[in-house]
Amino acid sequence: MLDRQKLLEKAFVAASLQGRGPDAVYAELNTLESSGTLLKLDVEHWTTPEIAQMEAAMLRAADRPRERDWVKPDCLEMTLTQAPHLGQEQVEAVRLACSADGVSLIEAGAGTGKTTIAEAITMAARQSNLQLVGLAPSWIAADELSASTGIDGQAIAKWRHDLAIGTAVPLSSDTLILVDEAGMIGTADMSAILSAAKEAGAKVILLGDRRQLQSVSGASALVAVADILERTATLNGVRRQQVDWQRAASTLMARGETEAGLRAYARHGCIDLVSGEDAARTATVEKWSELRHRLGDDVLIVTRRNIDVIAINSQARLALRQEGKIAPDEFLLPSIGRDDKKREMAISVGDRVRFGEAIPRFGVRNGTVALVQAIEEDVGAETRIQLRLENGETISSRWGDFVRPRLGRQSAVPKISHAYAGTAYAAQGRTAAGTIFHVGGKTDARDIYVGLTRHRQDAHAVVESGRLDAACRLRQDDGRITPTSTAMLERLFSESRQYREKANVLDYVDGRNDFIATGKVSVSEPDNCWSIGSALRASLQLSNLARPFQTLWRIVSSVVSPELKMRTPLPEHFRTLRQDINQRHDARERDARRPHYEF
Numbered sequence: 001m002l003d004r005q006k007l008l009e010k011a012f013v014a015a016s017l018q019g020r021g022p023d024a025v026y027a028e029l030n031t032l033e034s035s036g037t038l039l040k041l042d043v044e045h046w047t048t049p050e051i052a053q054m055e056a057a058m059l060r061a062a063d064r065p066r067e068r069d070w071v072k073p074d075c076l077e078m079t080l081t082q083a084p085h086l087g088q089e090q091v092e093a094v095r096l097a098c099s100a101d102g103v104s105l106i107e108a109g110a111g112t113g114k115t116t117i118a119e120a121i122t123m124a125a126r127q128s129n130l131q132l133v134g135l136a137p138s139w140i141a142a143d144e145l146s147a148s149t150g151i152d153g154q155a156i157a158k159w160r161h162d163l164a165i166g167t168a169v170p171l172s173s174d175t176l177i178l179v180d181e182a183g184m185i186g187t188a189d190m191s192a193i194l195s196a197a198k199e200a201g202a203k204v205i206l207l208g209d210r211r212q213l214q215s216v217s218g219a220s221a222l223v224a225v226a227d228i229l230e231r232t233a234t235l236n237g238v239r240r241q242q243v244d245w246q247r248a249a250s251t252l253m254a255r256g257e258t259e260a261g262l263r264a265y266a267r268h269g270c271i272d273l274v275s276g277e278d279a280a281r282t283a284t285v286e287k288w289s290e291l292r293h294r295l296g297d298d299v300l301i302v303t304r305r306n307i308d309v310i311a312i313n314s315q316a317r318l319a320l321r322q323e324g325k326i327a328p329d330e331f332l333l334p335s336i337g338r339d340d341k342k343r344e345m346a347i348s349v350g351d352r353v354r355f356g357e358a359i360p361r362f363g364v365r366n367g368t369v370a371l372v373q374a375i376e377e378d379v380g381a382e383t384r385i386q387l388r389l390e391n392g393e394t395i396s397s398r399w400g401d402f403v404r405p406r407l408g409r410q411s412a413v414p415k416i417s418h419a420y421a422g423t424a425y426a427a428q429g430r431t432a433a434g435t436i437f438h439v440g441g442k443t444d445a446r447d448i449y450v451g452l453t454r455h456r457q458d459a460h461a462v463v464e465s466g467r468l469d470a471a472c473r474l475r476q477d478d479g480r481i482t483p484t485s486t487a488m489l490e491r492l493f494s495e496s497r498q499y500r501e502k503a504n505v506l507d508y509v510d511g512r513n514d515f516i517a518t519g520k521v522s523v524s525e526p527d528n529c530w531s532i533g534s535a536l537r538a539s540l541q542l543s544n545l546a547r548p549f550q551t552l553w554r555i556v557s558s559v560v561s562p563e564l565k566m567r568t569p570l571p572e573h574f575r576t577l578r579q580d581i582n583q584r585h586d587a588r589e590r591d592a593r594r595p596h597y598e599f
Helices: 004-017 022-034 049-062 073-081 088-097 114-127 139-149 156-165 187-200 221-228 244-254 258-267 277-295 306-323 445-451 466-475 485-496 512-518 532-543 549-560 562-567 572-591
Strands: 045-047 103-108 131-136 153-155 175-179 203-208 233-235 271-274 299-303 331-336 342-347 352-355 369-377 383-389 394-398 416-418 421-423 432-439 455-464
Touching: 004 022, 004 045, 049 187, 049 221, 049 512, 073 088, 073 114, 088 103, 088 114, 088 233, 103 114, 103 221, 114 131, 114 139, 114 175, 114 203, 131 139, 131 156, 139 153, 153 156, 156 187, 175 187, 187 203, 187 221, 203 221, 244 258, 244 445, 244 455, 258 271, 258 445, 258 485, 271 277, 271 485, 277 299, 277 306, 277 432, 277 455, 299 306, 299 445, 306 416, 306 421, 331 416, 342 416, 369 394, 432 445, 455 466, 466 485
Parallel strands: 103 203, 103 233, 131 153, 131 175, 175 203, 271 455, 299 421, 299 432, 432 455
Antiparallel strands: 331 342, 352 369, 352 416, 369 383, 383 394
């Protein structure tokens, strides 16, 4: 899927670098559309023939109802008998997963016992003498799958690479592929897995949650596959959280009612509004220290932006040094951080570090966390470091050796960063005693859902309130009045209602069956449908802001940035329009019935 706004942003940047104007962009887009290189789905979205064919192949490979029994019925019953701890919902999910369908799907919300389900499926498969293959979108998730089931899990990218060069374990009709965190898998990876399984006659079981984070790549493969399958199982009963009201909040979030879950945390005083980025990060580290003193060191800091991760990691190290958890002596070593920028990294004995790439000779994977046990400088000024990995193994080598070998070149800069805070993508699939969820910028339902469901015992959210304050002032008649905490929380709650769903080609085509069978895109167009270039030119002319472009940018930016607003006041008709929209929105909210949840 190609989004019009993103496509235009890149196109205009490329054109400006070449000294070309907007007309050249429009002409090129028209050429791509008329040649069939771009296939128009609607005015806002396009795809390519390759993407369409890949999605159609994925859907064909997913449609394998009642094919045959892979898991023997008597082995399944024996497994369920040996697992009395399974609830009725979980038993039904295991039965569906082990059914005769070639592809089965279990949609499991955060903390609903997915790991327990995977253990039961694995046991039944082993008793049926099936070959087990475990896959996940990241090495962290793959390692979690391995730890819970005993399967030798792999990251999908590694498995596809091995499959392409012929070194992967061959699939057969006696293979069961267990895929974890399926909601984070893109169309290309999902198509590769399902197509390979269908060709070999292997069974696939997908475990995922469409409401947590989606794939970084385009489209939502899990949603498309779920629409094709005749039967799926859903786990709703949350078991992870020990506090009753937090478990109830997680249940609401798993059902898509993230706002209601977030309001529960606010009602129990678990959301702090802190003005200023530095102050908010400091508050996050203070809450983290407080939670660690109460629950132990198994406390995660989850946030969305890498810039917050880097800053919070730095402050967390200061707190640990004051506690005597890391040594006072620091070594400055070159590294490539989470933002892919080279910098001098301060490191001490006692630090926790995270590898940003796999290094096979050390048994290190992308996302592996290690504890620094010793640092020393050789006579030749080469710093040596000793690390203890999460699995208990100890590795020791020169700092410059912790790099992934690459053909034709060798980077001497390790891709290593501190591991106290991490992004929601890195945290999904993990469980800890406690969690601090740091909201440093605009958020949405998926981030909140992941950030507030990692914990077993307690969680707290720290929100930088400056942007919420600015948004509230824009809605007020008098922007000089300081918004109340209640008003700013309401702005946060409005963000928690936003689910940015990635679309699939299947969502736009007229004949679903024809598209799945052939991969050809057929979309109905109104008689007055314009080409890309014509539509864009007309929209600019209608806005009356085509010249100069800077005027449009300053007006749009002024709505977002208070600083720009001060320099560039909105025209009177924009202010009137904004007030009218706000008044209508407020009226709808007053009239709307909001469900009330007791915790």
